[in-house]
Amino acid sequence: MSQHESRRQFLKQAAVAGAFAAAGRRTESLDWYRRATTQPSVSTNDLLNIGAGFSSIGHYQFAQDVLRRVIEQNQNDAEAHFRMGQALDLDGKSKAA
Numbered sequence: 141m142s143q144h145e146s147r148r149q150f151l152k153q154a155a156v157a158g159a160f161a162a163a164g165r166r167t168e169s170l171d172w173y174r175r176a177t178t179q180p181s182v183s184t185n186d187l188l189n190i191g192a193g194f195s196s197i198g199h200y201q202f203a204q205d206v207l208r209r210v211i212e213q214n215q216n217d218a219e220a221h222f223r224m225g226q227a228l229d230l231d232g233k234s235k236a237a
Contacts, residue, residue, distance in 0.1 A: 153179070184220075
């Protein structure tokens with residue numbers, strides 16, 4: 141799959157996930173976001189936004205998993221560390237934050 145096709149696939153999957161989220165169908169939304177984040181073309185910015193979004197609706201573990209990927213790619217990403225700290229704190233893991 142080309143980079144362009146992969147990006148298009150990511151955007152389609154993210155759109156489906158967003159539609160499920162808007163309809164209050166969080167389980168389906170989470171499943172589609174998981175699929176979307178496996179695309180090779182997913183960017184750091186995409187992952188940051190997805191992580192922050194899931195943290196804001198209480199899916200802290202998924203947010204941490206996504207944000208961990210960003211930190212693994214760039215250990216100096218201050219925003220990823222900040223959002224990870226927020227997700228950990230909200231998840232009751234203040235010492236890890």
